[in-house]
Amino acid sequence: MxxxxxxxxxxxxxxxxxxGEVLMLGYMNEEALRQTHESGRVTFWSRSRKEIWQKGAxxxxxxxxxxxxxxxxxxxxxxxxxxxxxxxxTGQPTCFHRGLGGERVSSRVPSGTVVARLADVIHARxxxxxxxxxxxxxxxxxxxxxxxxxxxxxxxxxxxxxxHSRAELIYEMADLFYHALVLLENQDVPxxxxxxxxxxxxxxxx
Numbered sequence: 182m183x184x185x186x187x188x189x190x191x192x193x194x195x196x197x198x199x200x201g202e203v204l205m206l207g208y209m210n211e212e213a214l215r216q217t218h219e220s221g222r223v224t225f226w227s228r229s230r231k232e233i234w235q236k237g238a239x240x241x242x243x244x245x246x247x248x249x250x251x252x253x254x255x256x257x258x259x260x261x262x263x264x265x266x267x268x269x270x271t272g273q274p275t276c277f278h279r280g281l282g283g284e285r286v287s288s289r290v291p292s293g294t295v296v297a298r299l300a301d302v303i304h305a306r307x308x309x310x311x312x313x314x315x316x317x318x319x320x321x322x323x324x325x326x327x328x329x330x331x332x333x334x335x336x337x338x339x340x341x342x343x344x345h346s347r348a349e350l351i352y353e354m355a356d357l358f359y360h361a362l363v364l365l366e367n368q369d370v371p372x373x374x375x376x377x378x379x380x381x382x383x384x385x386x387x
Contacts, residue, residue: 184255185211190226191258195268198247198261199373200294204268205276207236209258221246223262242266300362300372307366319363327367330360 185191189211195204207225209217213233216224223244224235237243244262251258269276280286289295306316319327334357341349365372 182255183214183251183258186256190228191256193223193225193258193260195223195244195260195262197294197297198263200289200297201291202275202289202294203277204244204262204264204274214258217246217249217260223260236268237265240266240270242268244268296358296362296372299359300366303362303366316363319360320367324364324367327360327364331357331364334360 183191190208191210191214193207193209195207196202197204207223208228209224210226210233213224213226216233216235220235222235222237223246224233226232227234235243243265244260245265246260246262248261249258250261264274267274269278271278274289277290278286289298303316303320306314307320310317310321319330334353337353338350338357341353362372365375
């Protein structure tokens with residue numbers, strides 16, 4: 182069981198369940214933890230207002246609970262969640278968007294979060310199908326059109342490697358990644374399924 186401090190609180194670090202990005206730090210008491218479990222929406226204890234508050238109750242930017250973990254000492258919680266909109270009250274995706282000097286930091290941590298964000302954008306293009314969208318057009322074209330593009334990009338990746346061109350290789354590999362994500366969306370395969378397979382390979386005997 183988690184260990185609450187003398188004030189009956191425990192710090193809770195919220196992490197994006199798919200991208201791994203750290204979103205915020207809050208505090209829970211036993212009631213907030215119970216409500217988080219029961220509602221599936223991350224709930225905290227406000228130390229300033231002295232009351233329970235559910236993230237997104239007023240803004241609509243909920244944090245959907247995926248998993249709860251505790252650290253080795255049991256005195257800190259890790260909350261894996263799916264955010265519905267920006268997490269920070271400033272409108273930023275994460276509360277950790279400033280350097281030590283107070284300056285705005287635009288890069289996301291870790292940088293691999295871009296894959297999950299791009300997958301979300303591709304999903305939105307499929308749902309909204311905006312006029313003139315290249316991605317929406319690809320998705321409408323189905324496997325044949327997407328597969329043709331993947332074959333083209335794979336060939337260009339090989340050519341870039343044979344040319345020993347670092348810049349060209351990076352550009353063409355990004356194109357290949359993008360079109361692979363479009364194919365996954367077309368096939369209703371979440372990117373998490375690919376991560377799970379890579380995890381299996383990373384932990385399997387060689």
